[in-house]
Amino acid sequence: MxxxxxxxxxxxxxxxxxxxxxxxxxxxxxxxxxxxxxxxxxxxxxxxxxxxxxxxxxxxxxGYNSSTAMPSIASPVRVVPLLVGLILLAPVVSRAARQIVPRRIKFTKGVRSFLVIVGGYLIIWPVALWLGVNSDGALRTLTIPxxxxxxxxxxxxxxxxxxxxxxxxxxxxxxxxxxxxxxxxxxxxxxxxxxSNVSGLHLQLTGILAAAVAAATFLIFGSLSGTLCERSGVVNIAIEGQFMIGAMSSVMVVSAMNGAGISLLLGVVVAGVLGALLGWVLAVMSLRYQANQIIVGIVIVAFCTAVTQFIMFQVLDTHQNLNGAFRLPVWSIPFLSRIPIVGPVVFDQNVLVYVAILGVIIANIALFRTRWGLRVRSVGEKPIASETVGVSVKRMRYGAVILGGFVAGLGGAAFTIGAGTNFTFGMTNGYGYIALAIMIFGRWRPYGALMASLLFGFAIALSANLNIYLSQLVIPQQFISMLPYIITIAAVAGLVGRIRPPAADGIPFSRE
Amino acid sequence: MTTHVDAKAPRPSRLLEIAVRVRRANMALVLVLALFVGLVIGAIMIIVTTPMLVHSWATFFSHPGKTISENFNTVWFAYEWIFQGSMFNFHAMRVLIDHPDAAHLATALGPISLTLQYATPLIVAGLGLAIGFRSNIFDIGGQGQVIAGGVVAGLIGFSLNLTPILQVSLELIGAVIAGALLASLAGVLKAYTGAHEVIVTMMSNYIMVLLMGYLLITNLFARPGVKDGASKAVTPSGQLPYFFSHLNSSLLVNAGFLIALAMVFVVQWFFNRSKTGFELLMVGQNGEAARTAGINAKRTTIIILCLAGGLCGLAGMLELTGVDHFLSPNFGGSYGFDAITVALLGRNRPWGVFFGAIFFGAMYAGGEAMQAFTPSNIQYSLAQVIQAVVVFGVATPALIVEVFRLTDNGRFRSSGSSGGWAK
Known part of the structure; x- marks a missing residue:
């Protein structure tokens, strides 16, 4: 080798x-x-x-914009989700805490997590209490120069x-x-x-942050998909194609059923399944026939581009009722959505955002804490060794690539029914490739992918929102729109040489 | 290809021998079968997306013959128009046979000339990307490089008014340099920081589209009084001349095709005869061996991307000065991406790319005819679906070999390493 x-x-x-x-x-x-x-x-x-x-x-x-009155502070509906959220966040926060707290003070892991949970609860509760005391359901805002x-x-x-x-x-x-x-x-x-001095215009800080989280959603799915595939040693360049197909199929399913409640779920599932199907094609080509994975990926993207273009202009243009704008329901997580700034930004989003964040947490546990994850990683690092101890390289890679395809398909759904828009040809805009850069930026780790996605999502939201304020500015709008792409190049150029991808990434494996 | 026939064994029947020979996989057979699969998938897509045909299946059990003939006729009619629009128009041929003269000959050759016109930039861009692919460098920034070439060629084309040969040469040089510079960005980043060229070139596509969008609204480029983002037109002295246009204005072959043809020979020579070409091939086939032999990997990477980008820039110049004559926001279209598939279709061989590009050009021309003349206006993107399937078959011949139960002695079980990200 x-x-x-x-x-x-x-x-x-x-x-x-x-x-x-x-x-x-x-x-x-x-x-x-x-x-x-x-x-x-x-x-x-x-x-x-x-x-x-x-x-x-x-x-x-x-505050947060709710039409229904909140249940009382002490009610379990509000306390339980906060606790769950803090428990989920504890590993992240405690890791950060370990860096900030001087090394002389030593805690065991359990004690630290406990302290983080209790401390977080004690800090957040009074703030939320203060904000929630005279909640009348109105949007509470702070306006500063x-x-x-x-x-x-x-x-x-x-x-x-x-x-x-x-x-x-x-x-x-x-x-x-x-x-x-x-x-x-x-x-x-x-x-x-x-x-800008447009009268009456306010800089909607939280609005832009919320848009950033929404834009980060498909990037999270995409980079998570890339992480899963590449940890097993298969380069998945077809994410862009999986995005396209997922975006189109979910909107068609939902529109065909007129946006009924169950159709939204069905749309998301169909998007995921079609993405998994494309992942399976990639897996067959690269594992069974040992083709060059980058070439297979490029061809899959070409195929998806052609198919979505054909269906867009042949079917969706004449049957507008198959391409409606439907939105996944927005769930305001009780209590957590009351946290200032963070609440409306993170905990007042549509279902796919939560699925993405949960997906990152689950993928992190699955990859680094389970037997399956150990096997996937070993197959991506040193396949011959895994094969020797009886782990089927092919089976692990098939599983990871198909799962990755499913995740990328969900990301496609985030473009359309996640954002509440209909499908337009070319709406994925190369974000599938940006997701790959994010995967590299996040060092092939789910949490890294999450953080980097948020950063890139922010750049995307920024470039989308800046033109509102651009009336007086010297920078042309096109240059602002370049921002995410330029950041991507800078990120890839600044980091790749110094970080290590899975050793067997992109190298076909055969037992002989 | 010879078959070994053991002297003692009874001689197999002639028929069997032919059957064995036919089943033995070679690239031509794989190509034909891939085209067949593509046409079948295209047929399915036509049937599924045409309401009339979908309804016809309701009566399948009562009138199976009617259903099948209806479906078959629609699909056949669509494919017939792909052929007529790209190769020979039956009506024009009939007229030519009745009145054989130069003007009618020109009309009859119109569709082929359209095919060649579409194929011209694809040949050049495809050659460029093929250089990269043969050396395992995946330049997928064709679109951006085509735009870079087109923008520079356009700038020279409409701001100068020199003698034609001088101005066209200037445009050509400018376009090649522009494309090469853009691609060399990816090369330098790859060589010195390890950034993977797929991501960098892909991002440069989007950046170039936006940059062109900006340039088209500046006073330097924008045509005065026009709001749709079209640029000034290239002066007549900067345009590539059309051949035979005195015979019939529908003959669209221009000098660009000759340049493209010349590039095929140049690239052929480059790979077969030149030292640099040999080094590039060596890097592509076995990077370790190349490094051991003292080939500078960084330098080679940058050279490869410069060559690829330069040819893509040239493609942009040919498209602009030969066909469009002015820039518009969607200049370049899908040439950059189709060039990737053309390179794969031609298996990165110069003549393979040439014929692959002509196939793509035919699909463009035929697809447009299909959209114009079929009753349900089947969109030209169908041709792209067929293209994609054909490329799939050619890029992974092992699939076709297995699906059609061909014998190949493991020749097509190619093992290609894409090498990961940080190499």
């Missing part, structure tokens, strides 16, 4: 010997660089707002960057980096919006 030959080749591999210590040292050095960069960006932001006197105001939604927003965001960027540079985290660096980058982009938005 070419892999082993490469690792011993001195010119090919990074000259440093890869040990855990070395890796940490390199990561810390890089974290320091990132941190300093963020601090500088934050300073730049703060300085930019120095002489700003804009009439523009920022609107931040605090846009320059203040700019200052706050700039300072937050500096704080995150400083934390990153000061502590030089080896493992917790990426979440902080994501947060810092997001603050920077937010600052960019504020800077752009400042120039």
């Amino acid at each position: 070419s892999v082993t030959a490469q690792t011993v080749h001195p010119e090919v591999v990074h000259p440093e010997i890869v040990t855990l210590e070395n890796l940490r040292r390199v990561t810390r050095k890089r974290a320091f660089g990132y941190g300093v960069t963020l601090v500088l960006l934050g300073l730049l932001e703060v300085l930019w707002f120095g002489g700003a006197s804009s009439a523009l105001k920022t609107t931040i939604v605090l 846009v320059s203040t927003t700019g200052y706050v965001i700039g300072v937050l960027t500096i704080v995150v960057g400083g934390l990153l540079a000061w502590r030089r985290f080896d493992r917790g660096a990426s979440p902080l980096l994501y947060v810092g980058l997001m603050f920077f982009l937010l600052g960019f938005l504020v800077w752009v919006a400042r120039g």
Whole structure:
């Protein structure tokens, strides 16, 4: 295998010997660089707002827009979901906490998780209580001058960057980096919006964040699909095609049944199943016939493009009733949707968003905590070894690729019935390929994929929303729309060489 | 291909021998069978999406003959128009036979000329991408590079007014450089940071579409007084000349086809005779061996992408100066993506790409005729579905070999490594 030959080749591999210590040292050095960069960006932001006197105001939604009255604070309907949410978040938060709390203070894992849950509950409850006391169902908003927003965001960027540079985290660096980058982009938005003086226009901060989460949904599905496939050693470039087919089929199913309740579920399932079917085709081609996986992926995308184009113009143009705009129901998670800013942004979304977030959590547990996950990863790293101990490489890869196809198909449904729009040809806009970049950015890990998707989703929402504020700005709208693509190139160029994909990624396996 | 016949064994019957020979897989047979599968899938799609035909199946058990003939006729009529629109129009041929003269000959050759016109940019772009694919570099940024070439060629084309040969050469050089520069971005990033070219080139497509959209509204490009985003037209001296246009204005072959044909020979020479071409092939077939032999992988990667991008840029120039004569927001169309499939269809061989591009050109031309002349206006995208299926068959011949129970001695069980992301 070419892999082993490469690792011993001195010119090919990074000259440093890869040990855990070395890796940490390199990561810390890089974290320091990132941190300093963020601090500088934050300073730049703060300085930019120095002489700003804009009439523009920022609107931040605090409460949530509910037509029904909330149950009382103490009722289990509100307490239980909060607890569940905190328990699910505990591993993430406790990992972050371990980085922030000095190493001298030692906790066992259980104690730390417990403290996180109890502490989180104690902090969040009073805030939610305060917001919920005189809830009359109205949208509670906070309106502040846009320059203040700019200052706050700039300072937050500096704080995150400083934390990153000061502590030089080896493992917790990426979440902080994501947060810092997001603050920077937010600052960019504020800077752009400042120039606009359309009367009565408010910078809808929470609205844009919610749009970012919605845009991140299909990216989460796509990058999760890529992660599943590539962890097993199969490159899935066909995500774009699975998106297209999923987007079209779900809208057709739902429209054919006139948007009845069950049809929405059926639409999502059909999108997933068709995506899985395409995944199966990829699996057969790359596992049974050992074809070049990139070529198979490209051909699948070409086929899906042609099929969706044909059905779009042949059927959907003449039968408009098959291409209606239906939206999955929006579920406001009780209690959690009351948290200021986070509530309306994350917990007041349609069902697919929750499915995506749950999917990430489940995939993370499945990949790193179960026997199945261990086998999938081993098949993607060293297939011959797995085969020797009796794990069928083919079967594991088939399973992972078909599952990945299903997930990508769900992502397709997020384009149409998730966003409440009808299907238009070419609406996937290359996001399938961006999802692959996100998968790389997230280092082939579900949580990484989630974080990176949120960042990219934010860039997409930003480029979609910026033109509202662009009336007076020098930057043409086309350049703003390029933002997600440019960020993708920068991300791939800045990271790939330094991170390690699964060793057997893209290499067909045969027992001989 | 010879069959070994043991001297002692009884000689198999002639018929059996032919049957064995026919079953032995070769690329031509795989291609024909893939086309057959494509036509069958296309037929199914026509039947499923035409309401009249769907309804006809309701009476299948009472009038099976009627149902089948109705379905068959519709599908046959559609495919007949693909043929008539791309190769020979039956009516025009009949007229030609009755009145054999130059003008009628020109009319009869009209569909073929349309096919060649569509094929011209595809030949060049397909050649470019084939160079990459042969070296395991997947440049899927054809669209962006075609646009880059077209934009630069257009800029030179409408802002200058020189002697034709000089201006066309300038356009050509400019377009090639533009395409090569855009692609070399992916090459440099791949060589020095390890960014995978698939993602970088794909993103550059979207960036170029947006960039062109912006350029078309600037004063430099926009045609004064036009709001639909069309650019100024290329001056007549910058346009590629049409051949035979004095005979009949429906003959659409222009000088671009000759350039494309020349590029086939150049690429053929490049791979078979030149040192760099040999190095590229070596990198593609065995990167380890190439590195051991002292071939600079970084340099090679950048060269490959420059060549691929340069040819795609040239394709953009041929399309702009030969056919469109001005830029519009959807300039380039799907040429960039179809070039990928053309390269795969031609199995990355120069002449394979040439004929693959002509097949695609025929499908474009025929698809348009089908959409215009069939009663239910079957969309031309059907031709693209057929194309995609054919490419699927050719890219993974093992599938066709297995489905049709051909014998191949494992020749088509190719094992292709796509090599992961970080190489």
